[in-house]
Amino acid sequence: DTAVSQTPKYLVTQMGNDKSIKCEQNLGHDTMYWYKQDSKKFLKIMFSYNNKELIINETVPNRFSPKSPDKAHLNLHINSLELGDSAVYFCASSQAEYYGYTFGSGTRLTVV
Amino acid sequence: KQEVTQIPAALSVPEGENLVLNCSFTDSAIYNLQWFRQDPGKGLTSLLLIQSSQREQTSGRLNASLDKSSGRSTLYIAASQPGDSATYLCAVINTDKLIFGTGTRLQVFP
Numbered sequence: 001d002t003a004v005s006q007t008p009k010y011l012v013t014q015m016g017n018d019k020s021i022k023c024e025q026n027l028g029h030d031t032m033y034w035y036k037q038d039s040k041k042f043l044k045i046m047f048s049y050n051n052k053e054l055i056i057n058e059t060v061p062n063r064f065s066p067k068s069p070d071k072a073h074l075n076l077h078i079n080s081l082e083l084g085d086s087a088v089y090f091c092a093s094s095q096a097e098y099y100g101y102t103f104g105s106g107t108r109l110t111v112v
Numbered sequence: 113k114q115e116v117t118q119i120p121a122a123l124s125v126p127e128g129e130n131l132v133l134n135c136s137f138t139d140s141a142i143y144n145l146q147w148f149r150q151d152p153g154k155g156l157t158s159l160l161l162i163q164s165s166q167r168e169q170t171s172g173r174l175n176a177s178l179d180k181s182s183g184r185s186t187l188y189i190a191a192s193q194p195g196d197s198a199t200y201l202c203a204v205i206n207t208d209k210l211i212f213g214t215g216t217r218l219q220v221f222p
Contacts, residue, residue, distance in 0.1 A: 031208070033209070033210075035210075041199065041215055042212070042214065042215075043201070043203075043212040044212070045209045045210065045211075048208060048209060050208075055208060056208065056209055090155065090156065092210075098143065098144060098163060099161070100144065100146050100158060100161040100205075101146065101158070101203075101205075101210055102158065103148075103155050103156040103157075103158075104155055105154060105155035106154070106155045108153075
């Protein structure tokens with residue numbers, strides 16, 4: 001019954017590797033997002049997709065590539081991982097601004 | 113550019129106290145404001161959503177107010193309990209994204 005689900009919950013990988021994080025929502029929302037929470041716990045938007053179309057790209061490095069196969073899924077692929085990519089990545093969805101946002105439980109990425 | 117600030121950054125109180133957490137934002141042109149709770153190592157749980165036309169929202173022991181003109185919101189927690197210990201985040205909704213505040217880390221001790 002999870003509304004927004006992310007996998008994996010934890011991801012430990014070496015520098016230079018490529019990894020993906022998956023997100024799915026069963027709320028029927030049109031818009032999905034990726035947020036990054038850094039080591040100081042500050043949350044910042046990375047991307048948003050509305051019905052499979054990219055809406056927001058907040059000057060995220062090209063190594064990060066979101067992919068939305070349908071409006072219920074928004075995956076995040078990261079190439080050539082760097083130490084600074086270590087963070088918690090949250091997926092979220094919303095139907096419209098008036099109805100608020102629903103977040104997943106996060107993926108803790110550790111690059112060693 | 114919208115900036116969201118939360119005061120205090122951390123708060124430690126004995127059980128039973130009534131609390132006020134503050135959130136301020138620089139651009140009053142917001143759609144809504146949403147309060148979240150984050151437990152250590154966990155995701156974000158939505159507590160209250162206040163639409164821009166509303167002044168306050170209540171859920172159980174929680175009450176959130178919004179004053180757009182002054183760029184402020186407060187989250188009031190009545191009769192605090194140890195289970196309320198968490199980080200509380202306010203976020204304003206500008207056009208098509210959430211902009212988060214810096215958070216207030218709350219500890220309620222028995």
